[in-house]
Amino acid sequence: MKSSKVADTLLNTVIKDRIKRPSLLNKICDPQSLINHFQNGMYLGWSGFAGTGYPKMMPIALADHVEKNQLQGKMKYNLFVGASTGAETEDRWAGLDMIDRRYPHQVGRNLRKGINSDKIRFSDEHLSIFANELQYGYYTMNKEGNKRKLDIAIVEATEITEDGDIVPGASVGILPEILQMADKVIIELNTSLPSLRGLHDMVSIPLPPHTKPFPLSRVDDRIGVDAFPCNPDKIIGIVESQAPDATTDNDPEDEVSNAIAQHIVRFLEREVGAGRLPPSLLPLQSGIGSIANAVIGGISRSPFENITVWTEVLQDTFLDFFDNGKLKFASATSLRFSPAGFNRLFSNWPNYRDKLVLRNQSISNGAELVRRLGVIALNTPVEFDIYGHVNSTCVQGSKMLNGVGGSGDFLRNSKLSIVHAPSTRPTKTDEHGITSIVPFCSHIDHPEHDIDVVVTEQGLADLRGLCPRDRARTIIEKCSHPLYKPLLLDYYERAHTKGLKTFSSHEPHMLDKAFKMYQNLEEKGTMRISSWD
Amino acid sequence: MKSSKVADTLLNTVIKDRIKRPSLLNKICDPQSLINHFQNGMYLGWSGFAGTGYPKMMPIALADHVEKNQLQGKMKYNLFVGASTGAETEDRWAGLDMIDRRYPHQVGRNLRKGINSDKIRFSDEHLSIFANELQYGYYTMNKEGNKRKLDIAIVEATEITEDGDIVPGASVGILPEILQMADKVIIELNTSLPSLRGLHDMVSIPLPPHTKPFPLSRVDDRIGVDAFPCNPDKIIGIVESQAPDATTDNDPEDEVSNAIAQHIVRFLEREVGAGRLPPSLLPLQSGIGSIANAVIGGISRSPFENITVWTEVLQDTFLDFFDNGKLKFASATSLRFSPAGFNRLFSNWPNYRDKLVLRNQSISNGAELVRRLGVIALNTPVEFDIYGHVNSTCVQGSKMLNGVGGSGDFLRNSKLSIVHAPSTRPTKTDEHGITSIVPFCSHIDHPEHDIDVVVTEQGLADLRGLCPRDRARTIIEKCSHPLYKPLLLDYYERAHTKGLKTFSSHEPHMLDKAFKMYQNLEEKGTMRISSWD
The missing domain is CATH 3.40.1080.10 (Glutaconate Coenzyme A-transferase)
Structure with a gap:
């Protein structure tokens, strides 16, 4: 040996x-x-x-x-x-x-x-x-x-x-x-x-x-x-x-992710104004990807100071956040910097050393800690539905992307759970062929109870304290893309009318039509159906 | 005033x-x-x-x-x-x-x-x-x-x-x-x-x-x-x-609930035998209803001793459990005894006083505590699906029963999360008109990740460590009612064949047919469809 x-x-x-x-x-x-x-x-x-x-x-x-x-x-x-x-x-x-x-x-x-x-x-x-x-x-x-x-x-x-x-x-x-x-x-x-x-x-x-x-x-x-x-x-x-971690550059911010970030920054400012968050916020958790980057970038350019982070993974944006003096301390279980980010970290190691800690993932993601610290959780799902259920894992219900990861740990136990996604995504034949807001998620990783706020580039829906009917109207109104808004509203109203007739209007659905948009996507390459009939 | x-x-x-x-x-x-x-x-x-x-x-x-x-x-x-x-x-x-x-x-x-x-x-x-x-x-x-x-x-x-x-x-x-x-x-x-x-x-x-x-x-x-x-x-x-709490008698055990209880007791015995549970088990959490009663009754008549309970609500069965000397201590947030149960409690108060405590529901159900104590969670849902997702709240997707309650607190954070239900329930026209095991739950409160074991009177499916495909086969085989088994298996196999063709066989579904049994129930009073075509 x-x-x-x-x-x-x-x-x-x-x-x-x-x-x-x-x-x-x-x-x-x-x-x-x-x-x-x-x-x-x-x-x-x-x-x-x-x-x-x-x-x-x-x-x-x-x-x-x-x-x-x-x-x-x-x-x-x-x-x-x-x-x-x-x-x-x-x-x-x-x-x-x-x-x-x-x-x-x-x-x-x-x-x-x-x-x-x-x-x-x-x-x-x-x-x-x-x-x-x-x-x-x-x-x-x-x-x-x-x-x-x-x-x-x-x-x-x-x-x-x-x-x-x-x-x-x-x-x-x-x-x-x-x-x-x-x-x-x-x-x-x-x-x-x-x-x-x-x-x-x-x-x-x-x-x-x-x-x-x-x-x-x-x-x-x-x-x-x-x-x-x-x-x-x-x-x-x-x-x-002597092999480095094979990381790549972080996803850049873009127009959509910046719009989402702006909605979130303004929301956090309002929460501070209302006294529901302290001026230095509460520890932030943020996922990976361009939206997460934009959100952290947006917060780091906002008036908030003495920010702390309690998350799984730190990306390059956090280095800027440290450097502009607004991020006080960050706890995670992984540093996922780009090659340039690692260089930056190691060449200024004494500057960062006392502001960073990596823990067991049982601790970084632990229900006990996320709840105690009152974390603000920010995650990008595959899709969410009009009642606030969230799919983080399986595309069109069946196809696994990466897994639920820590999204459930944070969304379930945080003080504020926020999910953010572009309102639409492209298919090969339709640049708005996929809506991120659907009548019924094709897979559910996070039930309605876990979600406080949903955000797209169109707007932010604050779901706290709302019953499912009010959630549906708010999500469709604030977050859906104009191309899908009439379709989603029509689904909700038809389902609601049906629900009222059968004493089932708490979270009304038409189960025979709930997945119709996915069938259309499969057959015609877009979720834009012509009608619900 | x-x-x-x-x-x-x-x-x-x-x-x-x-x-x-x-x-x-x-x-x-x-x-x-x-x-x-x-x-x-x-x-x-x-x-x-x-x-x-x-x-x-x-x-x-x-x-x-x-x-x-x-x-x-x-x-x-x-x-x-x-x-x-x-x-x-x-x-x-x-x-x-x-x-x-x-x-x-x-x-x-x-x-x-x-x-x-x-x-x-x-x-x-x-x-x-x-x-x-x-x-x-x-x-x-x-x-x-x-x-x-x-x-x-x-x-x-x-x-x-x-x-x-x-x-x-x-x-x-x-x-x-x-x-x-x-x-x-x-x-x-x-x-x-x-x-x-x-x-x-x-x-x-x-x-x-x-x-x-x-x-x-x-x-x-x-x-x-x-x-x-x-x-x-x-x-x-x-x-x-001077008004007493308007409680009623507890739901009695019956044949189905006793069969479920027996499956669970034998499973717990095997877990002790394999060294994954100590001989006095770990703190039990149990819901309300006849199955919960039967399960607690079954455990209290089994060889386990020095049992502890960490739950929301204590029902009458727990008094028997105390009285036979096997229950050492119970923590909850509510005593929901029948009128006779309360009499029994108060007339023997000195016997029970040091074995009981009621806490804030933030503590009795707290993620921090449930996870730390390694609770064994036992809950009755409305239905569960072939991949292990669970509906605890909305009948046919739209109609609210009582709410998610503490089921998510316990199922998410427990060491062992067990859900139990009769494999079928009656409708007006068909004594097996509703199957508790469906292709896709009409509402999802608990995602697949939270569930270790599902049980019906037909049998117990141990889902730990199984991928969704294996979970589906196990659940259908062990838990489904013979009247529904061929239908569920056929759904899974068709979905699987389709999934293999499209690189989507992780958790295969046919979204256009996933809710077909509910449509049949609505139209014909039974979920027994003739075929998936």
Whole structure:
């Protein structure tokens, strides 16, 4: 397992400085020497979240091995990662038919294709509860041998401390939990990054009935350790990595996302004016993508000051927000910066170091914390309906995009839950062929009860305290695109008339017509139906 | 406001012993003398939860006043109660058109009729977060005057302490929060009940950014006070009540509910055997109704011992559970016993007193606590679908029953979330006219991610770790009624075949046919369609 020749070479490099515990130096090896530990059907855990902090060398070596030896479909794994990783690893695995089961979130073309064509058994899950369920044994119930263990964990690190503890890379995710659960551990020490010691705050969470309150009531509270222990006996190899996280540039703001951002900034200003939010707001959570970028950009250019952030993932916009002095502190589980963003971070590390912390995703997304802190949650869904139900995952009901991620963790427990989307999206034949506001969502991840505000570039609908009938009128009036407004209003009014006749007008629907727009999209390439008849 | 004649009379009764603070004795009055405080359009809060602990005298006096003076529709209120109250008060109000808006849960024939015919603007909301949202001002944003206050709170009490603090009746609900939020307070001192001092544990919860962890990690931890403070200046009257909570007998167990209970007991035994649950299980949450009763009955007759309960509402079955020595402690926000059950409780009060606590519904249902304690959640929905989405509220999509209640609080955050229902229900013309398992729920309150196990009298489907395709096959196979099994399987297989052709087989649907069974029900009185063509 250990290759002393490789070790000797590597010992001349920077890796020696990063392994502060001498007794671990003899674990250094090349990834090829570890391939024989991997058998078909194994249960693997990787570090990584939102495309950063994931292992590269070992997954790539395994993919090369499969490709070279034509083992496609013969080395398939049950793969557990906090959220998404990089295309060069996991998505390549999907292309090589190396993934049997995958939880709880993913991003990648081959992955998506595999999931939507019976090759990959994927299930999405709220990110806050995933590590718990893994530890409960819910994903390993049918495993051979110990039904509470993962076979191998592969984690990226940027330092191993004097005590042998692991300092992660640019994300935490479920790294602490998989280190605890794995029979064997492979560490990828990434020397292309500086040691990120001090960035992380990680906890070991006892399972019920032994769980205790998380003693955290401010975004900058620290409740754990900055390096996570790992039994050295479990470490079967330490591999040097110089591969950066394969991130790309952030989606730029555009006219639609800027209009949405302006609606939200004005709404927040009104909330402060009404005394329902303090002048520095409450901790912000924001998703990924151009709208999220525009919203954070908009807030950072607004008069709000001393802002705090409690979120999953930080994008480049947050660096501007720090730099203009308005963002005081940000807590997340992953830094998903562009290559330029990472450069900016690392070259000004002392400026940012005390304003950032990365936590277990059980904490960053934890129901307990999101509710206690009174987070303002901002998320982009696939679509929402006239009553405020939200689809975040399955296009036209059946086709998985990436998974529910943390949207449910935040929308359910936040003080203010806001979803934002362009009112329409294009199809091949109609630039407004898809409406984001539908009579009945083709898949529902977030029920009406979880949503306070919906926003499109057309306007903002404040749903708080409204009954479903009033919600429908408000959403259609404020948010729908003019091309769809008459159709949606007609649906609602017909359904309402029918509902009144049958003592069913609480949330009136015409179930025989509720999905008609999707049928039209399938058949004619647009959701613009001619009528409801 | 104060009627000294009435006060003199009442001072001769037991009420004097229950008001331990002499300066409050001059607030005693009859409810009629308080009617002039009530104006059309006011915002009212009542105590009460699951039909107990609610005020009777004042609501009945107001209803009498409206009836006598033909004020129907002219004295309408915005009414906020933790959950349901009694038919003689709130439902009578609904019949007299006295309710404009009502949140977040209700039970009653007139209420339901009003909600489903545009008379009452009702919105259901997760019970754990309702008091927070009330305090945030989300329900009072458009009120005249102070937009963060309720006009009048009416609460039932069983004692007023030396310090003037309020000891509630048989529920807590949102009593602490409405005492804090109300401009004026009316206390109904119920002398038909013993003083329940010591039963309650109530907290005042600071709003974000000042919220702190709830220091509670066992079901029997106490973190608050047994009597809740109320500024005496706000008390406009103390009314004596001798009216009991208008509860009825619990629904009896039957063959179907017993079969469901047996499946669940055996499942829990297997979980203990596999080491995923401790031998005394984890705290149980259970809904209301015959299945809930049968399940609790089944567990109480099983070998499990030292059981604890963390739930919303306790029914009579829990008294048996205490009496057979297997239930160690129960925490809830309401005691909803039958009249005989209450007699049993009060006549053996010393036996039960130290084994029971009632908390704010923000605590009993709190995401933080349910997740920390690792609750086993058991709930009866309206229906669930082949992928595990659950409808708990709206029949055929449009018609409100009672509201989402605490089902989402528990199913989302529990360690094990179990939903149970009879596989079919009767219609007028077909004893199996309604299937509880459908292709696509007509309303979705709980997404697939929240559900671990579904059960009918036919069997139990363990969904943990399964992708949607496998979930569908398992649910149909284990839980569906033989009359519907071929239809459901045919739907799934057709949808799957279609999904494979379009790279959409993650959670395959035929949206044009998904609701066909409901159309058939509407037109022909049964969901048994002849085919999917």
